[in-house]
Amino acid sequence: MDRVTKATRSKIMAAVHTRDTGAERTVRSLVHRLGFRYSLTRDDLPGKPDLVFVNRKKIIFVHGCFWHGHACRYGRLPKSRREYWEPKIAVNKARDRRQANALRKAGWSVMVVWQCQLKKKGALEGRIEGFLNGWTAHRNRLVRRCRRHVAGF
Template sequence: MADTVDKATRSRIMARVRSKNTTQELRLRHALHARGLRYRLHDATLPGTPDLVLPGPKTVVFVNGCQWHWHGCTRSRMPATNRPYWEAKIARNQARDQANLNALVALGWRVLIVWECALKSSLLDSTADEGAEWIRTDNDGATVHVIPGASVETAGN
């Protein structure tokens, strides 16, 4: 199916899709700051340009959008049009995410991944508490922690 808007309009729409300072990222930043954590933002010298970098505990935080990074919750819906393109795009995103994760762990960083659906209002406090607790503790040497949010069993494709 052809796009319903002209090329210039589509370009303008897509240019407004942010990769930094998203609403979800700002919510998590505020919640972690309120819990006493201090961090740097968007360190481009690290693989994947993490959303938050906490140098003291050598921990990075990624706020992953359910749609773009795809973990199968109800917010992850495969677009109906141009499905082969989107399937390939999401597969590339996931492969890139895994490569960045592996590189960060190899460099000695701990990685916290927070999914967008874990930051909705009803889950924000528990998500921030869990994230802050994980950042502050050794967790038996665990290098990666994921806060999933919504159940992936209710996913709609």
């Protein structure tokens, strides 16, 4: 029984790893399809973000639910060897928080896309578009208000 569990577990682990990179690829092509252009990973930024939008000062991380400890069913810890997994995932989560804070302090806006959110592509697209257009929409509002002001309306 235990042997089966272990074998299954390692199979799941391997799948999680490949799915993680698969998730990145999916988000990249989705972002590309929406018409946004991102830079290649910049090693100088904390956490080596998956997608960097330099002009917009925005960053998207793609997180695998298991390794980054998402509060969803994919982020659930295995029942066996909890004492091994719990601190491991806790360290990952703390590092994610630290890196996001460092980026925000440096003026970046940070968004996390979770692997499980790829199942609802429509909702995810909306979120990504909203996140990436946020600043532009805000700026356009300001420009409009400014023009109105100058024109004396």
